[in-house]
Amino acid sequence: MDFTGRDFLRILDFSEDELRYMLVVARKFKEMKRAGQNHKYFPNKNIAILFEKTSTRTRCSFEVGAYDLGMGVTYLDPTGSQMGHKESIADTARVLSRLYDGIEYRGFDQSVVDTLAEYSDVPVWNGLTDECHPTQALGDFMTIEEHFGYLKGLTLAFVGDTRNNVANSLMTMSAKMGVNFIACGPASLATSDEMVTKCRPIAEKNGCTITVTDDIRALDGKADVIYTDVWLSLGEPAEKWGERINLLKPYQVTMDLMNRAKPTAVFLHCLPSFHDLNTSIARDVHEKYGLSEMEVTDEVFNSERSIVFEQAENRMHTIKSVMFLTLWEGGNK
Ligand code: CP
Ligand code: NVA
Numbered sequence: 001m002d003f004t005g006r007d008f009l010r011i012l013d014f015s016e017d018e019l020r021y022m023l024v025v026a027r028k029f030k031e032m033k034r035a036g037q038n039h040k041y042f043p044n045k046n047i048a049i050l051f052e053k054t055s056t057r058t059r060c061s062f063e064v065g066a067y068d069l070g071m072g073v074t075y076l077d078p079t080g081s082q083m084g085h086k087e088s089i090a091d092t093a094r095v096l097s098r099l100y101d102g103i104e105y106r107g108f109d110q111s112v113v114d115t116l117a118e119y120s121d122v123p124v125w126n127g128l129t130d131e132c133h134p135t136q137a138l139g140d141f142m143t144i145e146e147h148f149g150y151l152k153g154l155t156l157a158f159v160g161d162t163r164n165n166v167a168n169s170l171m172t173m174s175a176k177m178g179v180n181f182i183a184c185g186p187a188s189l190a191t192s193d194e195m196v197t198k199c200r201p202i203a204e205k206n207g208c209t210i211t212v213t214d215d216i217r218a219l220d221g222k223a224d225v226i227y228t229d230v231w232l233s234l235g236e237p238a239e240k241w242g243e244r245i246n247l248l249k250p251y252q253v254t255m256d257l258m259n260r261a262k263p264t265a266v267f268l269h270c271l272p273s274f275h276d277l278n279t280s281i282a283r284d285v286h287e288k289y290g291l292s293e294m295e296v297t298d299e300v301f302n303s304e305r306s307i308v309f310e311q312a313e314n315r316m317h318t319i320k321s322v323m324f325l326t327l328w329e330g331g332n333k
Contacts, residue, residue: 004329009134019141023321027317045070047062047073048099050076051075058104065316089115089116089119090118102124102327106126109131125319130235133168136315153208157226161189175206184218184251226257226261226267227268245294252294252297254297257300266307267300269301269306275297
């Protein structure tokens, strides 16, 4: 396996063994961090992290991961660079790769991160696009494996807006890891046929299934993991809230929905989450549409079955693993 110099743009670009190895390295980094063991392997490297959409977890995971590896970090926010308005993506990539050893990018079209990677001489890491969120899926599978002790044969049900970036990466990762995937949500927001067509042969090879359905009874007695995400993703217009609420309210993760899954099932969410009224967006939605909880109830979010904060922490360990493996030039890992 050779990761050195490679980009991390989508889960599909990596083999099953490579993805498993990324999880092994992430676990090792988690142990090292817990033990207070120094792992500043790259004292002479620097990275740039570019965000055209807001972020808490992904930004902080890249920053802390980089600091732990001994690297310097430059953060560019949506207004902080010329990229796109005054300088092309290709030229930005050519400039940044003269200065930095790695580039993270979060934005809209997948084509932007793909172009950055094409013109960059250093690894480019996808920190979320409209199409996918590959570092999220890695962190999620680390969390699931830690909890159950294994992955193959488990069933992960994504409930809600099943065509979104997080769901797409989870479907791909499930197919690669031999995990049965259920995409459960309204037909008008169903995951694209193209995604399913790409993932099904991979799932078949790895002995697992992909189910796309609008019937929540598909979860009955089957799901080991119930996963949901916001009903409106970054970049989607606020006018869509009314339509989304109507479509997705039947798929809200309540205790009743959790009880459809296996008794041992856990709850995951990429976060941020609207499970109460402690955010300005949730309060606006409440005022307009009367809802005090959205994709998940506060009861489920704060229950013992919810492992969302372990999941959030694992973003950092897995992102560190991706940076380490793609930047390492020192022979055997
Ligand atoms: N899950 C996730 O990517 O969170 P941020 O948007 O805060 O980075
Ligand atoms: N689907 C969400 C994920 C956020 C981490 C979004 O794109 O906003």
